[in-house]
Amino acid sequence: MSAKARRRTTAQLDRAAQVCAQQGAQLTDLRRHVFSLILEAGAPLTAYQLLDRLKLTHKGAAPPTIYRALDFLLEQHLIHKIERLNAFIPCVEAGHRHPAQFLICCQCGVVSEIENRAATNALEHAAEKEGFRPRNTVVEIEGVCAACFRPS
Amino acid sequence: MSAKARRRTTAQLDRAAQVCAQQGAQLTDLRRHVFSLILEAGAPLTAYQLLDRLKLTHKGAAPPTIYRALDFLLEQHLIHKIERLNAFIPCVEAGHRHPAQFLICCQCGVVSEIENRAATNALEHAAEKEGFRPRNTVVEIEGVCAACFRPS
DNA sequence: AGTCGATATGATATAATATTACATTATGGG
DNA sequence: CCCATAATGTAATATTATATCATATCGACT
Known part of the structure; x- marks a missing residue:
């Protein structure tokens, strides 16, 4: 280190x-x-x-x-x-609750946290449409990260 | 039954x-x-x-x-x-792969599956923006369902 | 300083979730 | 029928998580 x-x-x-x-x-x-x-x-x-x-x-x-x-x-x-x-x-933004999404790279194992407003809103609306009150949302996207997909 | x-x-x-x-x-x-x-x-x-x-x-x-x-x-x-x-x-739509989101009611324990196009797209775009290639996305929204929130 | 209550940690056991490895049994194609 | 493959049986064990009760630490209050 x-x-x-x-x-x-x-x-x-x-x-x-x-x-x-x-x-x-x-x-x-x-x-x-x-x-x-x-x-x-x-x-x-x-x-x-x-x-x-x-x-x-x-x-x-x-x-x-x-x-x-x-x-x-x-x-x-x-x-x-x-x-x-x-x-x-x-947590990238330590100490307060915030909606987040995680990108899990299945090649290198790195997980990165993003906070995408549009995605958060879309999920919020999707739940609302069903009359559902969200409390805590888990979003975990598995795939291949940029570094692994196009190795330098 | x-x-x-x-x-x-x-x-x-x-x-x-x-x-x-x-x-x-x-x-x-x-x-x-x-x-x-x-x-x-x-x-x-x-x-x-x-x-x-x-x-x-x-x-x-x-x-x-x-x-x-x-x-x-x-x-x-x-x-x-x-x-x-x-x-x-x-699976509500048995037999073929499809993006889905799950609403987990923490009161009654029921889990319902939805397939919200806007949410799927928003997540897709959020990943793309990071150069990430999604393979499989997990969305699990915990909260209170309509039935539990407004009991009949 | 002493003691009380609350919070934190130590220690042991066990529950809940999931996989490995190898043996045995069905099943269909030649 | 015989073989290869897929499916299941069986035992053991790995991994993830919690329950329970004892002990220690620390501050508030006297």
Whole structure:
């Protein structure tokens, strides 16, 4: 990990701590550590992959350790769960709820988050047309990303 | 189950058998049975719920029994998997691939399938804008359905 | 400082979901 | 009939997630 990347991660962690504090929640060392693992991964990690990494420095970590941290981070809108992969990625716009869509590249495994207004509206209207009140919408588009499709 | 509903189910099973035959696949008794369980459920069923029901008449059924049947039915586009629920529902338009969106009512548990052209297009364009080639798109909207929101 | 309540973590067990691997049985084409 | 293929049987195990109860940490209040 480059020095630059580490500075970025630190900045994100600090920002996350602020966001939590505003909600009356605290980003403890443990939660901060789990969040940093997710930030540094560059690709989605499953709960047990995170657990393995956490164990390296945090002897005695067990499944509830990681699932509790993940629940917290999800509640604080610091991470997202990708349902198709049972895996977790950082939220690009940390700390507040926002509609998002995920692009999952089946070649390189990278998942990118987008926030497309037109798509969000279209889904909203589609639900409304059925008299349905949406609370939480999952959009996960599997395919091939630009980098993999036209390799440089 | 009413006689009317049973006739409907039978018709769907027969139609499914045709669809499979056209693909050079066969809807065996086992697969047909699993499909009928899904058709008759009225709500999404998980693999193990299906397994329990299958065991009633099919002694010796095991996890692979059900997962194989589910894989087959998914391939034939006879059912959908709802990722959020790890559960399965019949496809409303059996037998061919089509973009769909699912409305999951968190009050009554019913999942309904819609096929909204505008939403499909909007997602397509959102992906395209990123240079992303979509292969398979999951849209699952959780919320409250019309019936639950305004109970009659 | 002491203690109470709330929050967070530790530790063990187990539930729920899904797959691997290999054996056996049907089925249709030659 | 014989073979190849597809389908199913069977046992074991991997992966994902939760329940439960004990212990520790921390701030508010006295």
